Amino acid sequence: STSSSKTPTPTSQQSWSLLPLCFHHTSCLKLLFSPSGAGRCRLSKVGAGRRPPPARVRVAVRLRPFVDGTAGENDTPCVRGLDSCSLEIANWRNHQETLKYQFDAFYGERSSQQDIYAGSVQPILRHLLEGQNASVLAYGPTGAGKTHTMLGSPEQPGVIPRALMDLLQLTREEGAEGRPWALSVTMSYLEIYQEKVLDLLDPASGDLVIREDCRGNILIPGLTQKPITSFADFERHFLPASQNRTVGATRLNQRSSRSHAVLLVKVDQRERLAPFRQREGKLYLIDLAGSEDNRRTGNKGLRLKESGAINTSLFVLGKVVDALNQGLPRVPYRDSKLTRLLQDSLGGSAHSILIANIAPERRFYLDTVSALNFAARSKEVINRPFTNESLQLHVLASVKLSQKELLGPSEAKRARGPEEEEIGSPEPPAAPASASQKLSPLQKLSSMDPAMLERLLSLDRLLGSQGSQGTPLLSTPRRERMVLMKTVEEKNLEIERLKMKQKELEAKVLAQEATDPKEKENCSPIMLRPLGRRTVTVAKPLKKAVVMPLQLIQEQAASPNAEIHILKRKGGKRKLESLDASESEEKANDCWELQISPELLTQGRQKILDLLNKGSARDLRSLQRIGQKKAQLIVGWRELHGPFSQVEDLGRVEGMSGKHMESFLKANILGLAAGLRCHPS
Numbered sequence: 001s002t003s004s005s006k007t008p009t010p011t012s013q014q015s016w017s018l019l020p021l022c023f024h025h026t027s028c029l030k031l032l033f034s035p036s037g038a039g040r041c042r043l044s045k046v047g048a049g050r051r052p053p054p055a056r057v058r059v060a061v062r063l064r065p066f067v068d069g070t071a072g073e074n075d076t077p078c079v080r081g082l083d084s085c086s087l088e089i090a091n092w093r094n095h096q097e098t099l100k101y102q103f104d105a106f107y108g109e110r111s112s113q114q115d116i117y118a119g120s121v122q123p124i125l126r127h128l129l130e131g132q133n134a135s136v137l138a139y140g141p142t143g144a145g146k147t148h149t150m151l152g153s154p155e156q157p158g159v160i161p162r163a164l165m166d167l168l169q170l171t172r173e174e175g176a177e178g179r180p181w182a183l184s185v186t187m188s189y190l191e192i193y194q195e196k197v198l199d200l201l202d203p204a205s206g207d208l209v210i211r212e213d214c215r216g217n218i219l220i221p222g223l224t225q226k227p228i229t230s231f232a233d234f235e236r237h238f239l240p241a242s243q244n245r246t247v248g249a250t251r252l253n254q255r256s257s258r259s260h261a262v263l264l265v266k267v268d269q270r271e272r273l274a275p276f277r278q279r280e281g282k283l284y285l286i287d288l289a290g291s292e293d294n295r296r297t298g299n300k301g302l303r304l305k306e307s308g309a310i311n312t313s314l315f316v317l318g319k320v321v322d323a324l325n326q327g328l329p330r331v332p333y334r335d336s337k338l339t340r341l342l343q344d345s346l347g348g349s350a351h352s353i354l355i356a357n358i359a360p361e362r363r364f365y366l367d368t369v370s371a372l373n374f375a376a377r378s379k380e381v382i383n384r385p386f387t388n389e390s391l392q393l394h395v396l397a398s399v400k401l402s403q404k405e406l407l408g409p410s411e412a413k414r415a416r417g418p419e420e421e422e423i424g425s426p427e428p429p430a431a432p433a434s435a436s437q438k439l440s441p442l443q444k445l446s447s448m449d450p451a452m453l454e455r456l457l458s459l460d461r462l463l464g465s466q467g468s469q470g471t472p473l474l475s476t477p478r479r480e481r482m483v484l485m486k487t488v489e490e491k492n493l494e495i496e497r498l499k500m501k502q503k504e505l506e507a508k509v510l511a512q513e514a515t516d517p518k519e520k521e522n523c524s525p526i527m528l529r530p531l532g533r534r535t536v537t538v539a540k541p542l543k544k545a546v547v548m549p550l551q552l553i554q555e556q557a558a559s560p561n562a563e564i565h566i567l568k569r570k571g572g573k574r575k576l577e578s579l580d581a582s583e584s585e586e587k588a589n590d591c592w593e594l595q596i597s598p599e600l601l602t603q604g605r606q607k608i609l610d611l612l613n614k615g616s617a618r619d620l621r622s623l624q625r626i627g628q629k630k631a632q633l634i635v636g637w638r639e640l641h642g643p644f645s646q647v648e649d650l651g652r653v654e655g656m657s658g659k660h661m662e663s664f665l666k667a668n669i670l671g672l673a674a675g676l677r678c679h680p681s
């Protein structure tokens with residue numbers, strides 16, 4: 001059993017206003033977190049580019065003791081622990097039976113705050129220093145001990161003060177002078193009250209919006225972030241902000257949390273030497289509001305309204321968990337603010353631990369069963385953590401040409417993909433002052449082709465492995481910039497080569513059109529329609545240029561003897577289509593009515609299927625209608641569910657609606673058809 005031999009003294013209601021006293025007198029914590037203390041987190045860095053192992057949401061259950069003399073003379077708990085992972089509860093349907101549940105950990109009523117912290121929370125903190133996200137959620141019925149677990153009391157500090165103290169200590173050690181990474185920590189504190197996101201560090205700021213960046217990170221623009229370097233710093237911001245949290249008295253809890261409180265701690269890492277990578281790890285510490293049965297809470301008026309919002313968001317949380325467990329294509333994250341915020345903590349990129357708090361009293365029986373069922377479902381959720389790593393801005397700035405300059409404005413926009421245009425861009429990282437001053441003329445270049453970034457990193461790794469004693473050769477800014485410029489030059493040459501190829505192709509097709517007008521009639525309708533959005537344009541397109549996507553040029557080279565396939569319109573009468581790439585969707589739909597020879601259709605589907613099953617995220621982006629985000633979702637789906645058995649399986653990937661699927665198939669199959677049709681040799 002996880003129960004400790006020490007019995008915690010049941011406390012009377014602790015006021016939040018007592019907390020400053022509590023945290024200033026943390027001699028026990030100081031012992032616990034002293035560098036020589038047992039259970040210190042081991043740190044290890046992960047290499048960029050390695051596929052992250054899947055991480056399951058870990059679920060722990062904590063049973064609180066009877067409090068405030070609630071246990072009557074003959075009161076026995078309705079739930080009891082069996083061992084350190086399982087418990088049983090009476091089955092109300094059949095009194096002869098009990099229901100048994102197994103979790104990653106079970107903490108009995110005698111367990112201490114340190115047991116919970118060391119057993120379930122401390123082990124995930126090291127992931128923050130690997131640039132990954134972590135989250136701790138306290139769930140359970142009202143009055144079951146969530147706030148006690150997360151925040152604790154003066155005598156028994158909970159997860160939040162323990163985690164902060166440990167994390168600050170770790171970052172101090174890891175970021176010390178002479179270590180490879182400089183570390184900084186910031187904190188934000190918010191509550192979700194009646195579906196409003198309120199900044200507890202700046203209560204005047206009103207309801208804030210939750211956004212997602214192109215890498216799937218959840219952000220809240222405008223949310224206050226306070227830098228913290230010591231536990232005293234943390235207390236200075238956290239304790240007054242805690243007073244701003246909405247609490248109220250209900251029949252079941254005198255100081256019931258009426259909102260979900262989210263403490264966000266960000267650990268930012270910047271590499272001191274080239275290639276100046278940077279990483280960000282986020283830790284969410286969440287004290288959820290309690291699930292409430294209003295027949296027992298006696299809630300009326302405002303309390304009832306609050307309770308409705310709380311229960312709705314917890315209900316959506318349950319639906320999200322179910323959808324993730326069943327691998328459903330749509331996960332309803334957006335149905336509540338809570339789940340939207342947790343999008344990168346549940347089923348996303350974080351290591352998550354859910355602590356389900358339950359109470360022993362018989363009057364809590366139904367709440368306890370439902371909390372246990374919720375917790376049992378959450379156990380199935382698989383997270384896939386990844387390292388949030390990028391190059392620091394001043395390194396990016398030393399590349400002379402931005403994506404825009406390399407490809408031209410329209411190409412750069414297309415290269416970013418449609419998803420990135422719809423959503424907010426990631427928060428720009430601040431560049432170190434000294435470096436940014438030196439390189440200021442180049443600093444406008446804040447974005448870079450991810451392929452280029454990957455190349456830079458692998459180049460550095462390569463050079464590092466060749467250098468003497470494993471020291472990367474990119475150790476001086478001058479050398480580093482030279483290498484970067486060389487890479488850019490290579491890329492420029494590659495683009496020039498492709499442009500030349502493009503021009504040759506256009507000239508060839510125009511010549512063909514001039515000699516064979518019939519051929520032009522056959523060729524043009526199928527060739528341009530589906531390719532309208534992804535065609536590669538040259539600097540000054542000819543009025544009737546036939547423009548091929550780059551991937552098609554490669555396709556043709558691979559199949560020089562492809563058979564000529566004739567596309568026919570359903571009605572029989574062929575229609576001459578315009579060569580303008582910006583044709584309306586309506587016309588594009590007409591085009592789809594053209595029949596493709598079955599052989600070509602099968603061939604096209606097979607090619608797409610192969611790419612879906614074997615292609616990397618980058619390969620997948622060569623498909624029409626697949627941007628960076630969708631490519632990542634496809635790769636993620638494939639890793640979770642195995643290979644796609646047919647192209648239509650793609651509809652099960654998040655965000656691939658029926659309409660999207662239709663246009664995806666249209667664009668890609670017709671694209672391939674166009675390639676084979678017009679360039680058989």
Ligand SMILES: Nc1ncnc2c1ncn2[C@@H]1O[C@H](COP(=O)(O)OP(=O)(O)OP(=O)(O)O)[C@@H](O)[C@H]1O
Binds near residue numbers: 357
């Ligand atoms: N493990 C524990 N040991 C001693 N006292 C506890 C324990 N867990 C909870 N309590 C006490 O039980 C009471 C209710 O706990 P708490 O306020 O943490 O519940 P909660 O789940 O956060 O409720 P709500 O959802 O209404 O905010 C408090 O007085 C708290 O001090």
